[in-house]
Amino acid sequence: MIERRTVLGMLGAATLVAGCSSRAGVGRGIIAIIMPPYDNPFFRAQAEASRDRAKALGYEPLMLVHDDDASKQSEMIDTAIARGAKAIILDNAGAAATVAAVRRAKAAGVPSFLIDRELNVRGVAISQIVSNNYQGAQIGAEAFVAAMAEKGPYAELVGREADTNATIRSEGFHAILDQYPDLKSVARQSANWSQTEAYAKMESMLQANPQIKGVICGNDTMAMGAWAALKAAGRTDVIVVGFDGSDDVKQSILSGGIRATVLQPCSRQARMAVDQADAYLRTGSTGQPEKQLVDCVLIVPSNAAKLSNFDMRA
Template sequence: MSHRNVTRLAKSAAVLTAGLLVLSACGSSDDSSDSSSKNSSKGSSKSNLIAIITPSPDNPFFKAEADAADKKAKSLGYTTSVASHDDDPNKQSELIDAAISRKAAAIILDNAGADASIGPVTKATKAGIPVFLIDREINQTGIAKAQIVSNNSQGAQLAAQEFVKAMGEKGDYVELTGKESDTNAGVRSKGYSDVISQYPDMKRVAQQTANWDQQEAFSKMETILQRYPKIKGVIAGNDTMALGAVAALKSAKRTGVAVVGFDGSPDAIAQIKAGTMRATALQPAALGAEMAIEQADKFVKTGKTGQPEKQAIDCELITKENAAEFGVFARL
């Protein structure tokens, strides 16, 4: 073979080697891209975070459900963030946006309005984050993975039956209702009416919203008592308002007025034991929150909750006779 042919072969081998190196480099680039894509995919997957969003913890009911959800989630190995929307739909939207940006595994929500919450819940669901509603429903199904609430109608009827008994089936009374944007307020009010309307000698002389707030209930009751000083009873949509009514009655030096609430709060139970409240309907805040966490955990792991979307937990009546059997929104 001539020197010229050897040189040509050497050049060809060099070109071939260079080509293989280029192909190899291209292959490395593709592998790197695939790896980057996989890493990116992992980065976009859900975190181990469960976001718990409720109304203000100043209300012991909301604090109890937030604490129960937080404790249960941590026991199952999740990290948590606990925040309050303070019944402000705009703040709720911001908190849900934050949960989405943090790629939460799930959101546990006691919402800020049956209609106002539909949009944010839909947004989270479309982002692939399952939402589990507790305590309050929204006015749409098929968005949240669960809506777990107390059986407000059943609980209200229990409370109303005891209220009727306390008033001796006759006399003037006042009703304090919750936030109009909260479906629970309407359901409880209807439950009260379904029972009390069967007694024609009972007359509701005033019905006003106190927006679940104790101070507002106190102020409203002060005004009502000036106009109707001889009322025999007050039935309230939650214990916080009932406690406001108790304070107003005490300020006006009125005794012997039957006061009934709803929630089963420790403060209400204390008043029942003291004889200044007649009864309350316990809605098990801790149980509902724990159920939501358990179903969220199952959904994260299997893609299903194993339960229907709408779920109701029966309430229990608390009176002086059984008050010692109850603690923080639960039986002892």
């Protein structure tokens, strides 16, 4: 049986591709847009922003979903090369596992422009546009410390261990949290960016540590899973802080649930990547360094209403 997220990814890809049909085959060639599964709204927002910007610039978007599978991603990069793609926009399936495929595309004359997740080498992709995860984690941790009144036992839900972002965010959290001796880490587990896993991990952590006062999460999907488990246990007194800036967490913040999140403006980064691909294809240069960090924004009740689809409205 095909896994649920794969099915959702296929359906999401079909929906996004359907949106390209009016421009298909017209204009300046194909840009391949290769993303993780669309059942995560963060990745869907990136895909939509990339697609829309590519269409606006006259390209035909080729929408592909790698399901966080490096082997499948490699096949999709080969597909992009075979289809004659002018460029690849990629949120990759592993910092190390992706390098060979991106290098292969480069050798074939197809430049890659990465967003969200970086490679562990430079000089293979043309651009790597990522959120300043360390800075974002620090401002999220500062909000968490304030909500915790600088003391009490807390738990941490960490993202997928193979993802560089998971490590950077956890390090950023602890650069702040570890300065407060009265904050006590009592549990730390990976929930692989998954809401379902976060729910189960939160249940087990709460059973083992019923005194938990707060939970800091490496992304909003895990924060939503943790919050659902806490609500089911009657523990809405527990402070939860997330990371991403999803609309689901925005609604929770506005209704007095999750305390805060950190917006990484993925839609803007996706548009930046397409703009830089276009500039590179036209002029041979993006005018920017390869590695580009985009600062994150703390989202709390006072500014949450301005958040929409991983962007801040003016």
